[in-house]
Amino acid sequence: MRMKYKSKLIILLTHSDTYCEKIKKEKDWKNLCRDSLNDNKNDLLKHMNQIVTEKYKSNFIMNENDVFHISLDDYIKITDEEIIKNLNDRQKRLYDKGDDEDKKTLIETIKEGLNKNNQNETKDYTINELNVLDKNKIIEKLKEILPSQYHSVFNSN
Secondary structure: OHHHHOOOOOEEEEOHHHHHHHOOOOOOHHHHHHHHHHHHHHHHHHHHHHHHHHOOOOOOOOOHHHEEEEOOOOOOOOOHHHHHHOOOHHHHHHHHHOOHHHHHHHHHHHHHHHHHOHHHHHHHHHHHOOOOEOHHHHHHHHHHHOOHHHHHHHOOO
């Protein structure tokens, strides 16, 4: 495809925010996260370039701009059942009295509140500081690189 359409080759490394969340208890977790993501990218580049040059006898060398870290995880993953189970007394009364739309609104409001608190510090750090791409940004990046005939696959929800 690279030769045919003269487009970049893209390699995606996923779930970087999940890794950072796992090491968050470390004092210097932000630097560890950054260094690990960079090491992963460099190891991948070295490996891919070795395969291309040795196996395919090509002089095409990938560079750092061909590799993107992306985060496919949504912010907080919590089920509606978990939220309902943990409602306080006041919220439980509101939930029980409400119709389906009221119940849905209450659950969405609680989810939004969870997403704004500290539980998403790693996701915010990886996206804002380390330039990890979220779902929307990776679609924008792919549309920049891929020929326009492939853009329609990104238009559905």
